[in-house]
Amino acid sequence: MKPTLVPPDAPTTYADVWTFRTPRARLALWFGWLALVALFVYCWQVMNADTMWVFVADAPGQAADLGSRMWPPSMAYLPELMAPLWDTLNIATLGTLGGVIMAVPVAFLAARNTTPSRVWIRPVALLVIVTSRSINSLIWALLLVAILGPGLLAGVVAIALRSIGFVGKLLYEAIEETDARQVEAISATGASAAQRLDYAIVPQVMPAFWAIALFRWDINIRESTILGLVGAGGIGLKLQASINVLAWPQVATILLVILATVLVSEWVSARVRQAIM
Amino acid sequence: MLELQQLYKTYATGDTALRDVSFVVPRGQVMGLIGPSGAGKSTLIRCINRLVDPSAGRILLGDTDLAQVGRSELRRQRRRIGMIFQEYALVERLTVMENVLSGRLGYVPFWRSFTRRFPGRDIENAYRLLDRVGLLEHADKRADALSGGQRQRVGIARALAQEPALLLVDEPTASLDPKTSRQIMRLIIEVCDERDLPAIVNIHDVPLAQQFMHRIVGLRAGEVVFDGTPAALDEAVLGDIYGAEDWTAMRREHEEDQAAEADATRRVAEVAR
Amino acid sequence: MSLETTYPTRWRRPPRMLRDRRWRFVVQGAVLAYLVLAMGSLDIEWSRVVEGLARGQRFVEGFLQPDFTSRWSDIRQGLIESLTMTLTATVVGVLISVPIGIGGARNLVPAPVYGICRTIIAVSRSLQEIIIAIFLVAMFGFGPLAGFVTLSFASIGFIAKLLADDIEEIDPRQVEAIRATGAGWWQVLHYAIQPQVMPRLIGLSLYRLDINFRESAVIGIVGAGGIGATLNTAIDRYEYDSAGAILLIVIVIVMLAEYGSSYLRRFLQ
Numbered sequence: 138m139k140p141t142l143v144p145p146d147a148p149t150t151y152a153d154v155w156t157f158r159t160p161r162a163r164l165a166l167w168f169g170w171l172a173l174v175a176l177f178v179y180c181w182q183v184m185n186a187d188t189m190w191v192f193v194a195d196a197p198g199q200a201a202d203l204g205s206r207m208w209p210p211s212m213a214y215l216p217e218l219m220a221p222l223w224d225t226l227n228i229a230t231l232g233t234l235g236g237v238i239m240a241v242p243v244a245f246l247a248a249r250n251t252t253p254s255r256v257w258i259r260p261v262a263l264l265v266i267v268t269s270r271s272i273n274s275l276i277w278a279l280l281l282v283a284i285l286g287p288g289l290l291a292g293v294v295a296i297a298l299r300s301i302g303f304v305g306k307l308l309y310e311a312i313e314e315t316d317a318r319q320v321e322a323i324s325a326t327g328a329s330a331a332q333r334l335d336y337a338i339v340p341q342v343m344p345a346f347w348a349i350a351l352f353r354w355d356i357n358i359r360e361s362t363i364l365g366l367v368g369a370g371g372i373g374l375k376l377q378a379s380i381n382v383l384a385w386p387q388v389a390t391i392l393l394v395i396l397a398t399v400l401v402s403e404w405v406s407a408r409v410r411q412a413i414m
Numbered sequence: 415m416l417e418l419q420q421l422y423k424t425y426a427t428g429d430t431a432l433r434d435v436s437f438v439v440p441r442g443q444v445m446g447l448i449g450p451s452g453a454g455k456s457t458l459i460r461c462i463n464r465l466v467d468p469s470a471g472r473i474l475l476g477d478t479d480l481a482q483v484g485r486s487e488l489r490r491q492r493r494r495i496g497m498i499f500q501e502y503a504l505v506e507r508l509t510v511m512e513n514v515l516s517g518r519l520g521y522v523p524f525w526r527s528f529t530r531r532f533p534g535r536d537i538e539n540a541y542r543l544l545d546r547v548g549l550l551e552h553a554d555k556r557a558d559a560l561s562g563g564q565r566q567r568v569g570i571a572r573a574l575a576q577e578p579a580l581l582l583v584d585e586p587t588a589s590l591d592p593k594t595s596r597q598i599m600r601l602i603i604e605v606c607d608e609r610d611l612p613a614i615v616n617i618h619d620v621p622l623a624q625q626f627m628h629r630i631v632g633l634r635a636g637e638v639v640f641d642g643t644p645a646a647l648d649e650a651v652l653g654d655i656y657g658a659e660d661w662t663a664m665r666r667e668h669e670e671d672q673a674a675e676a677d678a679t680r681r682v683a684e685v686a687r
Numbered sequence: 688m689s690l691e692t693t694y695p696t697r698w699r700r701p702p703r704m705l706r707d708r709r710w711r712f713v714v715q716g717a718v719l720a721y722l723v724l725a726m727g728s729l730d731i732e733w734s735r736v737v738e739g740l741a742r743g744q745r746f747v748e749g750f751l752q753p754d755f756t757s758r759w760s761d762i763r764q765g766l767i768e769s770l771t772m773t774l775t776a777t778v779v780g781v782l783i784s785v786p787i788g789i790g791g792a793r794n795l796v797p798a799p800v801y802g803i804c805r806t807i808i809a810v811s812r813s814l815q816e817i818i819i820a821i822f823l824v825a826m827f828g829f830g831p832l833a834g835f836v837t838l839s840f841a842s843i844g845f846i847a848k849l850l851a852d853d854i855e856e857i858d859p860r861q862v863e864a865i866r867a868t869g870a871g872w873w874q875v876l877h878y879a880i881q882p883q884v885m886p887r888l889i890g891l892s893l894y895r896l897d898i899n900f901r902e903s904a905v906i907g908i909v910g911a912g913g914i915g916a917t918l919n920t921a922i923d924r925y926e927y928d929s930a931g932a933i934l935l936i937v938i939v940i941v942m943l944a945e946y947g948s949s950y951l952r953r954f955l956q
Binding site: 321322324328331332337340 | 463465489490491492493494495497499501503504505506507508512516517518519520521524527528569572576
Binding site: 173176177180181183184185187188189192193196199200203223224227230231267268270271272273275276279280283284285286288289290293359360362363366367376380392395396399400412413 | 704721725726728729730731732735736738739740742743746767768770771772774775778813814815817818821822825826827828830831832835901902904905908909915918919922923925930934937938941942945
């Protein structure tokens with residue numbers, strides 16, 4: 138080493154302790170973790186105040202018992218499942234269709250760049266979206282079965298109502314991300330507001346729209362398999378009925394059919410997505 | 415003919431973008447607007463078709479004061495003003511033809527534009543314009559399948575489809591290579607000559623402006639500091655517009671660019687030989 | 688280009704998909720046929736629907752004038768169960784997800800470990816929470832413990848999958864750089880992987896907390912504790928004003944959680 142490279146006032150010793158964070162940040166971090174642990178312990182105790190630990194200790198035995206009853210699945214039951222499976226597909230597809238149709242105007246009202254009024258209409262649209270999103274489709278189904286009576290219609294409407302929030306949220310985010318210059322260029326030609334939507338914004342959000350609708354359809358297939366538990370039609374009705382009479386081999390068959398349906402729908406939506414994009 | 419009288423623009427933030435801007439652009443004149451970035455070129459051009467609302471002053475296109483027109487009248491006036499953008503601003507996912515026809519949006523009712531059933535005369539004219547800019551066989555392609563130069567040609571065709579009385583051009587060559595830039599600039603000059611169309615061209619490339627513009631207006635901090643022929647644009651004036659130091663740096667850069675380009679051409683020629 | 692050139696006066700936009708006319712016809716026909724069939728399978732009883740509209744109106748009224756007081760002790764109990772099982776299940780779910788997520792990253796572990804971890808993830812993802820809950824209630828008995836296990840299990844599929852995908856996408860140069868210093872597997876994990884995925888893990892955990900709360904409002908329907916059980920009872924008894932109150936509470940908590948987690952995420956970055 139050339140001596141000239143060393144500045145005259147260079148320190149001869151260096152600190153042998155190096156820390157990643159400042160002491161204050163470390164303290165805050167430790168305190169945060171400690172609080173989380175304390176909260177966890179407290180919640181655990183509150184939650185399990187009424188737990189019968191005898192049952193819990195028995196759980197592995199119960200599981201083994203259940204498993205042995207379910208095996209082998211009842212293949213003879215399979216043909217009987219085809220009609221409910223068709224219903225399930227219809228609930229998911231029609232529900233997605235209805236949800237998308239209702240979500241599109243909501244999304245345009247909620248997006249900052251297309252809403253007619255940021256002060257009055259946008260909050261209402263956002264409220265619709267958050268309400269629809271907060272309530273699970275099974276709860277929607279529970280309500281709708283009470284209102285409309287058991288059947289496919291309640292299932293379709295439940296799926297549609299839940300889809301509004303999901304599709305609406307993702308779609309309005311896509312609308313807000315559109316390229317403002319393309320919109321400006323269309324405005325500059327003297328286009329009306331409706332024409333601006335049609336020529337500048339819709340073409341830009343179309344790919345996102347298809348992807349979102351397909352994604353939701355995929356989720357809706359899963360959700361519609363269980364709606365029958367509360368009476369909203371589909372294969373879930375059979376599941377409920379089989380559990381009620383403790384026909385475990387039938388339950389196993391139903392679960393396998395549901396699993397297969399979910400996998401097939403995932404495959405289909407992946408293929409369609411590839412074809413469209 | 416376009417006439418600006420004492421135009422001012424102050425943004426809500428308190429920044430003054432334009433201060434007492436007045437000039438007249440007669441029919442058939444292509445006017446270059448030069449100045450450093452932030453001088454208000456873009457604001458000025460956007461005030462004319464009211465993409466930005468001016469704070470004070472008059473904008474006379476023919477007999478109409480554009481600064482005063484209401485909402486529905488603004489739509490009618492905007493269709494008389496064609497605009498060409500820096501990054502082409504085509505709707506990327508529509509076909510070239512739809513982009514050109516979008517220049518007619520101000521003239522047709524919504525149902526026609528929505529069903530894409532434009533009047534036969536509009537379609538014929540759109541084909542003629544595409545032929546004029548040399549893209550006839552690309553009509554059914556999607557805009558994002560074209561190169562930069564081709565997209566800007568579509569942008570020109572869209573502006574001309576409006577059958578405008580005025581052309582506003584915002585940095586048309588900023589994202590193009592030097593050769594394409596000159597072709598695009600030449601095309602703009604030609605179509606303006608053919609139609610006896612007045613035009614305002616924002617341009618940052620001073621030599622390009624001097625080569626093509628009929629007249630040049632220099633803007634500095636929102637004020638007009640030069641208005642004259644390209645020939646009158648000497649070193650002193652340019653120093654005044656851009657600030658002496660910046661201008662020298664810019665010129666050096668340009669000279670280096672030209673030298674590099676000439677060098678490349680020579681090398682290619684040598685290799686070819 | 689001659690002056691007499693004539694141009695077409697008609698133009699149709701070329702179709703974006705299915706350029707062949709026959710194919711387009713077949714596909715459109717199939718879609719239409721499906722819609723007719725599917726609509727037919729709905730089998731709507733209009734008299735029942737009309738009857739239901741009155742009830743629907745009562746529900747909307749209940750929602751607008753929610754009754755928090757008359758079932759307050761039930762609602763309170765359900766909320767406490769929901770909130771406690773949400774928190775505990777998220778914590779436990781994250782703790783289990785981290786090793787499984789690391790094991791599911793192809794760039795870090797040998798193939799057999801990868802296979803096992805990815806299988807666990809796939810199983811957890813493809814089973815609905817409700818179905819898991821039915822079985823766990825049968826095993827553990829009614830109550831929030833079954834709900835806790837359900838949500839923990841469901842969290843694994845979600846967090847471990849996204850975590851594993853994240854680790855697979857991290858910058859390999861940083862890993863290489865740390866490895867080049869002679870670091871062992873654990874040191875690579877600590878110095879190269881952890882800093883890159885930690886912010887994302889925190890974000891995912893907060894997001895999952897939000898999802899778990901929403902799910903906790905559902906699994907009560909099959910007896911796994913939480914506010915869902917209270918809601919189910921209220922709807923069964925046609926007490927729409929209490930049901931409206933419960934739904935409003937759920938919506939407000941979800942909104943608060945969303946707002947809070949976005950704030951917390953910004954704070955932690």
